[in-house]
Amino acid sequence: MSTEGRSVEPASAASTLESAGFVRLIARASGDALAASGLVASALEATETPFQVTVARTVAARSDRVHTPTHEDDVTVVVGTADAASDANDVVELATADRPATLVAVDLVRELDVTPDPVVALAGVVASGGDPGAGESEWLLETAREQGLLEQRPGVAIPTADPIDGLAHSTRLHAPWSGDRDATREALADAVDSDSTDFSADDHRAIGSLVAIDVVGADDEADAAAETIGRALRPYATPDGPFATLGGFADVLAATASAEPGTGVALAMGHDVREPALAAWREYGRRAHDALETASTGRYDGLFVVGIDDGPVDAVARLGAAYRSPEPAVLAISEGQSPSSNRTQSDDGTGEAAIATREADHLGATVEAVARELADRAPEADIEYDGSRRRGYLRFNPDVDDATIIAAVRELL
Incomplete structure (x- = not known):
């Protein structure tokens, strides 16, 4: 227990x-x-x-x-x-x-x-x-703020000074150009000089406005996208920190926790691992956006299901709940046929699923109940799980069919 x-x-x-x-x-x-x-x-x-x-x-x-x-x-x-x-x-x-x-x-x-x-x-x-x-x-x-470690400014919460790099790979937002540097560069062409690394408050304000419009105006974005992107605007810059903004720092922590936990631990301890952490974050973000763009979807009462071939299921579920889902909860399922960025080599071929919600604050107990239900429905599933307030994770034998997982989650969510 x-x-x-x-x-x-x-x-x-x-x-x-x-x-x-x-x-x-x-x-x-x-x-x-x-x-x-x-x-x-x-x-x-x-x-x-x-x-x-x-x-x-x-x-x-x-x-x-x-x-x-x-x-x-x-x-x-x-x-x-x-x-x-x-x-x-x-x-x-x-x-x-x-x-x-x-x-x-x-x-x-x-x-x-x-x-x-x-x-x-x-x-x-x-x-x-x-x-x-x-x-x-x-x-x-x-x-x-008193120590001069944070200062609020216009713009978007990203980890890098280069807005093209930061926006293309961020998992704090999802726009039509997310995951693609060239598409992001083209989207920002009228707002910033892509060769510059020095931006004024007006430049950051223009970037923030463009991002908000593109996110909210996308054809497949959910109503919740406006509220979610609002939380990524007017970030706290970190002049002496390893990353450009506080939200960007959080994004890198989330990415490294799944993709490169050793690097993430060193980062959280204040060690100089900025470059490897950013490399892990870029790959994590790119693959999450690619997976979401090519995913199959299904809508149920209270649950939006996203099926992916490969990718970090935790990020896909979180992005889906924040920007794509018409329902308050998202279940992202990966068949696990190839290594994902949040899986060690020994886990290749293992099925994974993640649950994210915009509303509930008690997913830990729910995910545990889902795991128990799955174990009863499919004793061969070899279920492992984890859950926190708004996130859940399941690992299972890939022979377990999606319908069984969906049924268990719908029954208990």
């Missing part, structure tokens, strides 16, 4: 970590979890506590690591759900059902008398689907 949902007590968790001889950090594959892991790892580094960070895609994979025998003074920190993790005294859980893992990590880091990096923390909040400065993150935004 998975255990996500209880709030961690920061003081108790800090006391546990302070007495640890070695800390194992085990994180789910999400931008939020990467940011949380990076904050805690940086704090452990500052307090000279040895540690190791691994990213595990499913609840089962994290549970296996949690229950692997360790030395007597080792402590395991789980950023995400793990089966029966609370049964062990040497396990600290950082993810809860109602808060970004990043904010839980911020509380823990402060209890360790370490100041969390506000830009990394805010990027994690954005990656979780939150707005920077909203609710509990307000003080983080104020701190970052």
